[in-house]
Amino acid sequence: MVPQQPSRSRGRILAVLGVFVVLIVFWNTWSSIDIGAASDAPQEARVDMSDPVLSALKVSVRQASSSPPKLTIGVTNTHSGPVTVFTWNSPLDPLAVQLGLLSFTPEGQDTPIDIPTIQVRRLMPPGDDAYVTIEAGKTEEREVLLKKPMIPLDQLQGKVKVVCKGEWKSVWASKKEDISAEALVNTGADEASLKGNFESEPVEIEF
Known part of the structure; x- marks a missing residue:
């Protein structure tokens, strides 16, 4: 019986070590869950705060003229307060057409036609006309002309589905005069501005 005592002692030590390891693993797992939840909370709050404003900006497209072919692109503010939009891109x-914000899908086709796009180099900082404040319930519109060689008009015959799609570079839930000069100069880097995607409802236009 005496030779078996060291074996029993080792067994007890291993059992104690096993319990200790389990407790450490449990503690680390619980701590990481708490830390992860705390770090995720501000990010979720930021997304929730931005969604109502951006989703309240309704983009629309309508035909302004058939000859020459012109489209009117509008942004309607359905938010409860004024919204200021940085108009570039x-x-x-x-330059919405040249920047590739508009897509044209002829009837009977599944994909839009290919339209060449351009890269625009603009003077910085942006001028005052690069910012537009849209009051609650109001609509701001721009008219664009469709012409060759940018738009292959010979491929746009009959009914064509048109969509305006892209990304807001900077949007503020306030009037322009309430935005600091520094924020306007550093457009795109201002943490207070909202950024996100936009897409109009498809509209069928006759060419």
Whole structure:
């Protein structure tokens, strides 16, 4: 019986070590869950705060003229307060067609036609006309002309589905005069501005 005592002692030590390891693993797992939940909370709050404003900006497209072919792109503010939009690369950009924000899908086709796009180099900082405040319930519109060689008009015959799609670079839930000059100069880097995707409802236009 005496030779078996060291074996029993080792067994007890291993059992104690096993319990200790289990407790450490449990503690680390519980701590990581708490930390993860705490770090995720501010990010979720930020997303929830931005969604109502961006989703309240309704983008629309309608035919303004058939000859020459012109489209009117509008942004309606259905938010409860004023919203200021940075117009570069937005539906209100006069270069919306050249920047590839509009897609054209002829009837009977599954994919839009290919339209060449351009890269625009603009003077910084943006001028005052690069910002538009849209009051609650109001609509701001821009008219664009469809012409060759940018738009292959010979491929747009009959009914064509048109969509305006892209990304808001900067949107503020306030009037322009309430935005700091520094924020306007550093458009895109301002943490207070909202960024997100936009897409109009498909509209059928006759060419």
